[in-house]
Amino acid sequence: MFVNTLQYLVCPDCESTDLKLHSEQTLKGDVKSGRVICSTCTESFPIHDGVLIWLTNPDQYLRAHVTEREDHIEHIDESLESDRVTALYWLGHYVSAKELLSANPKLSATLKTLVKKYWDQGPMQTLAKLFKQKKLSGSMLELGCGSGGLAHLLGSNLDSYLGIDSAYQGVKRARDILITKKNIYNAPSDLVQGPLANKITAKSKTKPPLDCDFIVVDIEIGGLKKNHWDMVAAFNVIDMLEEPSQLFKLKQFLLKSSGIAVSSSPYIWHPETAKQLKPKKNESSQDRMVRMSREAGFGKIAFEIRDIPWLFFKNINQLEIYNVHLLGVRN
Numbered sequence: 139m140f141v142n143t144l145q146y147l148v149c150p151d152c153e154s155t156d157l158k159l160h161s162e163q164t165l166k167g168d169v170k171s172g173r174v175i176c177s178t179c180t181e182s183f184p185i186h187d188g189v190l191i192w193l194t195n196p197d198q199y200l201r202a203h204v205t206e207r208e209d210h211i212e213h214i215d216e217s218l219e220s221d222r223v224t225a226l227y228w229l230g231h232y233v234s235a236k237e238l239l240s241a242n243p244k245l246s247a248t249l250k251t252l253v254k255k256y257w258d259q260g261p262m263q264t265l266a267k268l269f270k271q272k273k274l275s276g277s278m279l280e281l282g283c284g285s286g287g288l289a290h291l292l293g294s295n296l297d298s299y300l301g302i303d304s305a306y307q308g309v310k311r312a313r314d315i316l317i318t319k320k321n322i323y324n325a326p327s328d329l330v331q332g333p334l335a336n337k338i339t340a341k342s343k344t345k346p347p348l349d350c351d352f353i354v355v356d357i358e359i360g361g362l363k364k365n366h367w368d369m370v371a372a373f374n375v376i377d378m379l380e381e382p383s384q385l386f387k388l389k390q391f392l393l394k395s396s397g398i399a400v401s402s403s404p405y406i407w408h409p410e411t412a413k414q415l416k417p418k419k420n421e422s423s424q425d426r427m428v429r430m431s432r433e434a435g436f437g438k439i440a441f442e443i444r445d446i447p448w449l450f451f452k453n454i455n456q457l458e459i460y461n462v463h464l465l466g467v468r469n
């Protein structure tokens with residue numbers, strides 16, 4: 139965690155901004171171990187391997203999610219499936235079509251065609267193009283940042299970037315790839331040992347934003363300052379929340395008055411969530427998203443791109459294609 143990140147935080151327990159950083163080990167301004175202590179309620183939040191755990195009951199979270207080996211925390215006690223999903227996500231964000239195809243000459247002709255045509259054209263790449271076209275810049279907060287693909291793709295187009303996620307594993311990977319540049323992650327073994335024979339490691343090819351950090355925060359708990367960001371983004375997150383409309387309300391709370399809420403979703407609504415969303419007759423997912431944003435006070439559409447193909451490799455013979463929408467709204 140960078141010292142600079144403290145300015146964006148409020149205590150997740152009592153919302154105080156009277157926070158003190160106690161650093162035990164710092165490398166080039168990045169606190170590798172230490173604690174942030176709230177002077178008001180005295181709660182203490184650990185920083186492990188550079189990752190700040192900014193949650194209520196932070197020590198309990200560490201015990202549940204991170205296993206200690208000797209004196210070093212290096213393994214995250216989550217299921218293998220989740221490990222695989224995280225690896226597949228970074229494959230999509232950090233490996234280009236060209237790299238993927240050259241690493242895997244035996245990919246079927248059909249999949250090759252799809253990869254060539256659509257792999258580099260996903261929603262994050264589409265947003266990066268829009269940034270260039272519209273000369274967008276400013277500060278960005280990303281909710282549910284996963285392994286940091288958006289910060290990687292937007293890079294130095296942003297003045298500052300903070301990524302938050304409730305999963306330690308994603309945050310740790312994002313920091314390893316973009317901040318400490320360890321580049322230690324490989325493609326899942328069946329993609330590597332099967333036809334995808336060459337080893338691929340995640341490398342950031344772009345310069346990350348100057349002021350870039352990733353920390354563990356739960357959207358549903360909070361812990362971030364109000365009205366602070368030019369943009370608040372969330373990609374593929376809204377469909378994971380029990381109350382999707384809360385995400386737009388939260389973005390409204392976090393954004394500056396003229397800020398833009400950026401959203402994308404493949405729209406796999408849980409049936410219970412879909413019921414709760416109460417769509418109007420024949421209302422599409424995207425129209426329901428726009429209405430949800432209006433209900434949260436966003437009156438204007440800054441940009442809207444429908445039907446973006448988003449490819450997700452499951453294994454060498456299974457490539458999923460989602461139909462994703464990109465929406466930017468403002469007050």
Ligand SMILES: C[S@@+](CC[C@H](N)C(=O)[O-])C[C@H]1O[C@@H](n2cnc3c(N)ncnc32)[C@H](O)[C@@H]1O
Binds near residue numbers: 282283355356358372
């Ligand atoms: C489908 S993944 C998308 C990750 C990334 N945005 C991307 O598109 O590659 C959803 C992410 O949201 C995170 N997430 C889900 N619920 C969350 C919550 N309550 N608070 C913070 N992050 C959350 C998950 O841990 C996961 O990393």
Ligand SMILES: [Zn+2]
Binds near residue numbers: 150151153177181
């Ligand atoms: Zn406090």
